[in-house]
Amino acid sequence: MNLSSFIDVFHSWPSLLNGLVMTVMLTLISSFLGVVLGTLCAWGSLRGPKALRWFIRGYVEFFRNTPFLGQIFFIFFGLPALGLRLDPVTAALVALTINLTAYACEIIRAGIEATPAGQFEAASSLGLKPAQAFFLVILPPAFQRVWPAMTSQLVIILLASALCSQISVAELSYEANMIASRTFRNFEAYIVVTLIYLGLAVLFRDMLSWVGRRFVYGDFATEAQR
Amino acid sequence: MSNLAPSAALAPALPVSASSGAAIELVGVNKWYGDFHVLRDIDLTVNRGERIVICGPSGSGKSTMIRCINRLEEHQQGSIVVDGIELTNDLKRIDEIRREVGMCFQHFNLFPHLTILENLTLAPIWVRKMPKKEADELAMHFLAKVKIPEQAHKYPGQLSGGQQQRVAIARALCMKPKIMLFDEPTSALDPEMVKEVLETMVSLAEEGMTMLCVTHEMGFARQVANRVIFMDAGQIIEMNEPEAFFSNPQHERTRLFLSQILGH
Numbered sequence: 001m002n003l004s005s006f007i008d009v010f011h012s013w014p015s016l017l018n019g020l021v022m023t024v025m026l027t028l029i030s031s032f033l034g035v036v037l038g039t040l041c042a043w044g045s046l047r048g049p050k051a052l053r054w055f056i057r058g059y060v061e062f063f064r065n066t067p068f069l070g071q072i073f074f075i076f077f078g079l080p081a082l083g084l085r086l087d088p089v090t091a092a093l094v095a096l097t098i099n100l101t102a103y104a105c106e107i108i109r110a111g112i113e114a115t116p117a118g119q120f121e122a123a124s125s126l127g128l129k130p131a132q133a134f135f136l137v138i139l140p141p142a143f144q145r146v147w148p149a150m151t152s153q154l155v156i157i158l159l160a161s162a163l164c165s166q167i168s169v170a171e172l173s174y175e176a177n178m179i180a181s182r183t184f185r186n187f188e189a190y191i192v193v194t195l196i197y198l199g200l201a202v203l204f205r206d207m208l209s210w211v212g213r214r215f216v217y218g219d220f221a222t223e224a225q226r
Numbered sequence: 227m228s229n230l231a232p233s234a235a236l237a238p239a240l241p242v243s244a245s246s247g248a249a250i251e252l253v254g255v256n257k258w259y260g261d262f263h264v265l266r267d268i269d270l271t272v273n274r275g276e277r278i279v280i281c282g283p284s285g286s287g288k289s290t291m292i293r294c295i296n297r298l299e300e301h302q303q304g305s306i307v308v309d310g311i312e313l314t315n316d317l318k319r320i321d322e323i324r325r326e327v328g329m330c331f332q333h334f335n336l337f338p339h340l341t342i343l344e345n346l347t348l349a350p351i352w353v354r355k356m357p358k359k360e361a362d363e364l365a366m367h368f369l370a371k372v373k374i375p376e377q378a379h380k381y382p383g384q385l386s387g388g389q390q391q392r393v394a395i396a397r398a399l400c401m402k403p404k405i406m407l408f409d410e411p412t413s414a415l416d417p418e419m420v421k422e423v424l425e426t427m428v429s430l431a432e433e434g435m436t437m438l439c440v441t442h443e444m445g446f447a448r449q450v451a452n453r454v455i456f457m458d459a460g461q462i463i464e465m466n467e468p469e470a471f472f473s474n475p476q477h478e479r480t481r482l483f484l485s486q487i488l489g490h
Contacts, residue, residue, distance in 0.1 A: 098285060121298050122394075126349035127324040136348060140339040179434035218339065 008183040009192050012175070019175030020196060022089075026171060027158040027204065030096035034157065035096065035150070036103025036187055043134055056105065063102035069163050071095050076167040092171075094163035100157050107149050111142030140216075147216050151208040155201050162197070172196060248307070249274045250295060251407050251438045255288060255304035257460075274404075277437040278449040279328065279468075283483060288440045289292050291457070295438070296327045296490045309404055321377040325353065328398030334390040334409040336382035336397070342369070343378040346397050354401070361400075368396040372426050390418030392426050399430075406430065408439040415424035442487055448472065456480045 009016075045056040064070065075098075076091040086094065115138050125134035143150075165174035176193040180186040234457040250272040257265040272278055280288045292401050294306060297313060297320045306313040308323045337345050346365035350356040356364070369375040372392035374385075382390055391411055398406060408427065414421045421462075424446050429435060431450045441447070447454050447468055454471040457465040464471070464480045472488075474480045 115331075116335075118335040119337065122329075122331060122337070123328040125324060125327070126397070127296065127297055127321060127353040128349060129321070132352050136352065137337050142336075144339065169228055192291055 004132060005185060006188050006192065007011045008185050009179055009188045012179045012182070015175045015178065016172070016192070016196070019170060019172040019193075020200075022169065022171040023158070023161055023200065026089075026092055026161045026164060026169070027154075028120050030093055030100055030157060030161075030163065033093075033097045034100030034104050035154075037101040038138065041101060041110055042108035042112060045105060047130065047134065052179060060102045060105050063099055067123075068095070068099055068160050069166060071099055072163060072167055074224060088164075088167045088169045091167055092169045093162070096161060096164070097159055098154065099160070103153050103156075104150065107146045108139075108142060109146075109154060110149075111146035112138055114145055115142055140218075147173035147208075151212070154208060157207055158201055158204055159197060176214045228321065248272065249262075249276070249309060250394055250438070251307040252291075252295075253305045253440050255291075255293065255301050255306060257287075257299065257301045257303075259477075260354070264460050265294070268304070268460075268462060270455070270462065270465075272405075272436060272438060274436055275434045276433075276452045277431050277450050278439070278453050278455060279438045279451040280438065280455045280457060281442055281447070281487075282455075282463075286457040287460040288455075288457045289321075289409050292329075292409060292438050292440055295378075295405075295407060296324050296329055298329075325401060326380065327407060328401055328402055328403035329404045329407040330409065330411045331393065332413050334382070334394045334414075335399070336389070336390055336393055338382050341379050341381055342385070342393050345382065345393060346400050349397070350400050354383075364400055368399045369393075371399070371429075373422075374398045386419060387415045388422045391415065391419075391423045395423075395426055395430070405436045405438070408437065410440050410442075411442055412441060444472070444488060456483060458483070 039058050041060070044052045046053075048056070053154070072092065072095040075095045076086065079091075081087060119137055119141075122132055123137040128136065137152075161171060162173040165177060168174065172193050174214055176189045180189040183189070190204065242273050248271050250270070252268050252270045255265055255268040256263070268291060269288075270291075280292070282288045282324065290299055294301045295308060295313075301313075309317055309326050311323055311344055312324060313319065336342075337348070341350065343362065346368065347356075347358065347361035350361040350364060351358060358449075364379065366375055369378055373394055373410070374389055375383055376452075377389060377393070382393070385393065395406075395411075407418060412423050417422060420443070424443060427437070427439070427446065428450055439446075439451075451468050453465055454468050456471075456475075456477070458479050464475060464477050465475070471480075475484055
């Protein structure tokens with residue numbers, strides 16, 4: 001192997017670019033939906049009616065304790081048997097979102113449980129309704145507490161999106177597969193794509209820490225959080 | 227324990243304000259935590275403008291009793307009527323009562339992610355639906371009243387304990403409550419900060435606020451209270467005017483308690 005053996009890979013830059021765009025899209029959409037739904041699940045699992053709590057508990061346990069690949073296959077190949085046929089990209093988005101929601105729910109729940117009970121009592125004594133107390137008083141500090149853990153989880157989702165290649169979603173890993181089988185440059189193709197993932201992950205982490213400073217910590221960031 | 231110098235205007239205890247009628251009425255209130263009988267047949271009528279100090283050993287049920295009044299705790303037997311509204315499981319009634327009853331906690335419970343000003347305006351904006359500008363003005367008015375308007379744009383973590391507790395009082399006052407509950411408001415404070423919080427509470431008392439205060443600040447009780455209640459094992463053991471309560475306690479248990487807290 002020498003540098004020239006990478007040239008075949010670089011010649012395929014348009015497909016790499018397409019793959020990159022797809023990976024970024026899958027990550028951003030599922031991250032946004034996963035965090036929003038994870039927050040609602042965390043609320044439901046702590047304050048919802050008993051049946052809802054049990055349902056969320058079961059959902060979280062199931063999706064945190066089964067392989068992501070199996071989850072994608074079930075959604076893409078299994079659901080059509082139940083009459084629901086999804087195209088590969090939609091199936092990938094659904095799988096990533098459902099998986100992330102389960103983890104995000106647990107992360108946010110931990111942040112909420114670490115909030116002193118007195119905060120909720122103070123909000124209640126001021127006449128705030130439970131939902132207002134949750135979203136205005138309990139959630140913001142809970143998010144501050146767990147944002148580093150959430151950042152890691154979102155980077156994991158970026159990397160897990162590689163598995164979507166298995167249901168023929170044309171993201172980065174899928175394009176690497178295609179380039180490798182076209183050029184027989186297996187090693188080079190995967191090296192290049194791995195480095196792109198590394199760059200993406202670092203960039204995504206920096207972006208999330210900016211989001212943290214701008215929206216999660218606000219003015220009241222400790223030095224470490226800045 | 228801090229001793230507030232009794233001012234001439236305040237000694238003896240302030241008179242109850244003219245408007246009469248019960249602000250709070252507890253009849254036969256009982257509460258259990260599992261098997262533990264935490265409140266036993268509590269009967270208490272608090273008149274409008276009256277200031278009551280509740281003392282007693284820890285675990286005697288004094289905090290639980292005042293927390294039942296705004297439904298932070300649920301009672302299982304008896305009736306609690308606040309400002310003419312009987313407390314039931316009806317959420318609308320609970321909301322109504324909470325809008326009229328302010329509360330201050332031992333650990334202040336300010337919202338750490340909000341500035342002092344935002345802590346004060348949160349409830350007026352979301353509960354009273356007040357425009358932000360009006361809420362800001364109201365908040366600044368009460369911050370000036372508790373003598374820390376210059377801290378408006380800081381965060382709770384940047385304030386001393388005494389300042390935080392004064393903010394907590396101002397936050398409750400922004401809802402214009404008719405009744406204020408204090409749950410050991412000075413117990414978590416450094417000794418030199420107790421005085422500033424008590425002074426704030428005294429000025430509130432001077433304005434005729436109905437107050438129920440769980441505290442062991444006996445100087446405050448002498449100066450401000452119309453009645454002092456001693457609780458033990460979930461019961462009201464003794465209730466009297468401060469002068470009689472301190473100089474001539476009727477029950478052995480009260481005498482023992484007073485000798486312990488006044489004896490050092």
